[in-house]
Amino acid sequence: MDPVTETIVPELVPQIFLNFYPIAIVVAIIVAVIGFSALILEKNDFQKILVIQIPILAMYFIVSAVGTDLAEALILPGIVVALAELLAVTEILIFREITKKEQKKEALEEFDFDFKPINMEVLKTAIPITCLVSVIYGAILTGFTGGAVAGAGILIYLFTGKISGIPHSFWEEMTGISGVAWCIWIIGFLLLFITPQLWLLSLFMAGAGIIVKVALKLGLLGILGREEYNV
């Protein structure tokens, strides 16, 4: 096998294919953009599976744009892979809907009993102070450790100070904020590598992002609670 260094594009490819190649790639990119925007706008899960075929169509475009015999040999496995993934995802969607129905029936059979929190003075005064101290200390520490300390403080407050009555939407919002903080962390990291001049900004972005993200790890507990009640 000699290295192909003189002419990178093989000479056997006809000129007409070389001229068509950029057009095909541009068309594929347009199709992919249309598909992705449709995927973002679509809310129905079943519709999502249908819409996702558009980016896969763009994949076929890019592979077949090569235009040689090899491209033909490559597109068949591509179609098979796409079909296998489509079948697997559809199967999971069907199974999820069946499981949801079964779980709803089970939820009705559960029994309830009264539960009253203990009325003590110390529970009302000591807990907010402990929470405040640990959150401030966590903010001073910053980073991963700070996030853990602040998160523990918030956890103490939520679990002991206010035993019942945390709404379901609260946990959802927590998860959302955690996701945004994660994005800030990643963007800070990227900036650090792309533009090292902005190191201070990116450092602060990464530090602030990770403290919020780790502190809101307790959102996972809310998701656990959600599963127990099948909300």
Add this chain to the structure above:
Amino acid sequence: MSDILNLSGSIIGRILLADIVPYLTPFSLALVITILVFTVFLTLSTPEFRAMIQFKKDVVGTSTVEKKEARFRRFMTILCGVALLGVVTTGDLFNFALFVSLVGVTNLGIFAGVKDSHVLNAAFQYGLVIMICSLPLFGGVAITLARTGTLSMGVLAVIPADPLVNISRALLIIGAIGEGALAPFFATKVEMIRAKGAPYINMMHLSSLMVFTRIIEIIFIMG
């Protein structure tokens, strides 16, 4: 093929099967041994007994997966191990893309039988991600083929990178991240790994690790 890369050491052996050219270096040999040991370990182990505690109630108990479901998961775990062996040893870029897709599908299969709507929801989202990411994965391979005229990693190691090859490298990274559920996408994985039946679920972590290791090596090979 002789000077494929100084990074992973000299080539120990290869199988000349027309297009399919698996090769072993000291680096990939270590990965192969890890995968084999892990797969055998998971195949022989039995499903866990998970302690279940209900919030705000005095309900404690254990639960485990059914035998039929466990058998299916074990099969998928073995299949995932085989796909990972392909990922780390293959010498062909397109085969790499296919094996990575197979890893994605088998990972999905490990979670397909879980009777928990939240896990299934996460698995569904992961399925959407792997379907989307077949576009950059195969697109990157196709652009490499169109630019260089070859898919063999031995030849690609010699060809210097130009802007178009760099674009396909970036596309390959995006594709592998999606299929292996790496950095931004492992939010779905976090939801999924809370399913019952612990030992088989660990295969997903191994697959992420191996896909990540291999994609970095391939990026260096193409550079």
